[in-house]
Amino acid sequence: MAVTRNMTIAQASRSFAGDFIVRRNAYNTLQKLCEIGTRFPGTPGETRAQDFIEQHLAESGYTVTREAFTHLAWRRGSASLKVTDPVSEVLDCISLAGSPSTPTGGVSGKILFLGNGTPADFEKHKDEIRGRIVVVTSLAPSSECSPPRECHRRTKYGRSVKYGAIAFLFMNSQPGMLPQAGSTRQNMAGEIPAVTIPYEHGERLKRLLAKGDVEVVLETENENYEHETCNIVADLPGEVSDEIVVVGSHYDSHDNAHGAVDNGSGVALNLEIARAVREASLKFRKTIRFVFFGVEEMASVGSSFFAVHHHHELDKLHLFLNLDGIGQQGGKTFDTQGFTDLAEYVTNAGREFGYPLPATRPSFAGDSLAFVRAGVPTAAMRNQKGYSFFGHAVTSSGEDRGWGHTSADTIDKVNPHVFDESALVAYLLLFKAANTKGPIAKYRTDEEALAVLYEHGMGPVLDVMKWPTIPVKAMR
Ligand SMILES: [Zn+2]
Numbered sequence: 001m002a003v004t005r006n007m008t009i010a011q012a013s014r015s016f017a018g019d020f021i022v023r024r025n026a027y028n029t030l031q032k033l034c035e036i037g038t039r040f041p042g043t044p045g046e047t048r049a050q051d052f053i054e055q056h057l058a059e060s061g062y063t064v065t066r067e068a069f070t071h072l073a074w075r076r077g078s079a080s081l082k083v084t085d086p087v088s089e090v091l092d093c094i095s096l097a098g099s100p101s102t103p104t105g106g107v108s109g110k111i112l113f114l115g116n117g118t119p120a121d122f123e124k125h126k127d128e129i130r131g132r133i134v135v136v137t138s139l140a141p142s143s144e145c146s147p148p149r150e151c152h153r154r155t156k157y158g159r160s161v162k163y164g165a166i167a168f169l170f171m172n173s174q175p176g177m178l179p180q181a182g183s184t185r186q187n188m189a190g191e192i193p194a195v196t197i198p199y200e201h202g203e204r205l206k207r208l209l210a211k212g213d214v215e216v217v218l219e220t221e222n223e224n225y226e227h228e229t230c231n232i233v234a235d236l237p238g239e240v241s242d243e244i245v246v247v248g249s250h251y252d253s254h255d256n257a258h259g260a261v262d263n264g265s266g267v268a269l270n271l272e273i274a275r276a277v278r279e280a281s282l283k284f285r286k287t288i289r290f291v292f293f294g295v296e297e298m299a300s301v302g303s304s305f306f307a308v309h310h311h312h313e314l315d316k317l318h319l320f321l322n323l324d325g326i327g328q329q330g331g332k333t334f335d336t337q338g339f340t341d342l343a344e345y346v347t348n349a350g351r352e353f354g355y356p357l358p359a360t361r362p363s364f365a366g367d368s369l370a371f372v373r374a375g376v377p378t379a380a381m382r383n384q385k386g387y388s389f390f391g392h393a394v395t396s397s398g399e400d401r402g403w404g405h406t407s408a409d410t411i412d413k414v415n416p417h418v419f420d421e422s423a424l425v426a427y428l429l430l431f432k433a434a435n436t437k438g439p440i441a442k443y444r445t446d447e448e449a450l451a452v453l454y455e456h457g458m459g460p461v462l463d464v465m466k467w468p469t470i471p472v473k474a475m476r
Pocket of ligand 1: 250262263296324325366
């Protein structure tokens with residue numbers, strides 16, 4: 001069935017999703033993308049992923065633009081963590097991205113375990129942190145972290161720096177001997193060395209601490225360097241050129257991870273939506289801009305540069321639809337990032353279609369944050385527990401990353417049918433949004449954008465994260 005603008009949203013989405021399910025294009029594309037391996041900025045894998053995306057878009061009939069930017073990249077070297085007292089023992093670790101090198105011989109000191117590193121944990125122990133090596137888990141317990149970014153790794157790192165820690169150990173909260181990668185800062189070198197350790201070795205440190213002081217020596221050798229990379233952009237022109245819907249996904253991964261779910265899944269879905277609408281010769285009112293961001297894993301660098309490059313038309317971006325980590329099992333909804341008018345729009349779209357799209361707590365996570373800061377109405381696809389069209393149960397609590405940022409984020413973790421649900425939900429919002437006349441939600445001025453972030457408790461978080469270092473609204 002050909003999709004036309006006169007169809008109801010339900011008809012259009014079902015037709016589109018049916019095509020997706022039958023052809024299984026997104027999963028096949030993800031398989032090919034994952035053959036590249038890791039896609040970390042500055043590595044051959046990043047270059048191959050860029051070429052893959054460009055070629056796929058060109059084959060679908062798009063004119064492709066690479067929007068270059070230069071950022072502070074990072075090269076991993078060796079890392080070693082040794083307990084020297086009360087026992088002599090070597091623990092597993094790898095550096096967090098952005099971690100500086102230690103002086104030769106490492107830094108040594110007593111460790112201080114701060115649990116999950118919630119704001120309350122730091123507040124309670126802030127006077128004990130100076131001169132210590134802080135250990136926190138990767139967990140962000142939802143009852144204690146509002147907004148969730150209060151318990152993001154970079155916030156925990158920022159607080160450790162602020163209170164005078166000499167090093168930072170980030171412990172996976174989930175068993176399996178896997179270190180969970182992550183970055184320390186945006187576009188600047190971390191101030192103190194930082195490594196990530198598996199759950200089991202964190203637990204070992206906790207058992208030793210129960211008996212008294214524990215001393216460790218941490219030695220890291222890494223390199224920060226200037227690197228040019230790009231966002232990849234392709235437009236499907238609409239009937240009007242000054243109303244734009246951006247569908248975005250970051251294509252980079254960490255250097256220890258294939259990033260099948262985070263975010264090969266979002267890239268594959270984005271590429272296949274781009275192909276499907278073109279193949280069906282669909283015409284929308286608004287222009288649809290398909291964007292593939294670089295360097296998200298180093299604190300949303302590519303999306304921040306996108307906001308800088310497009311500063312002259314931010315108010316023409318009527319929606320940013322963020323597809324990140326969409327290969328995780330579960331029913332889908334959208335996090336509308338504190339845009340209450342957009343939340344209402346999304347809920348109504350769901351009602352029209354017969355797929356409940358409940359509001360979630362604003363996460364201000366990943367590439368969404370740069371757009372929110374730039375005032376652009378933003379909807380990020382997220383899991384929901386309440387409903388799934390295909391009966392997919394949610395397998396993650398949402399308080400940690402599951403396999404994300406570990407070497408286990410591989411294609412075998414992705415259920416092909418997850419794409420069916422994600423494609424259906426993404427398309428229903430895209431179809432409705434791209435055919436809406438005029439704004440979908442109110443574009444925010446700089447003051448309004450900041451006010452909403454502060455209203456949701458993001459003020460202290462942005463401050464301690466030192467985010468953004470890239471002037472998202474430089475040209476105002
Ligand atoms: Zn991601």
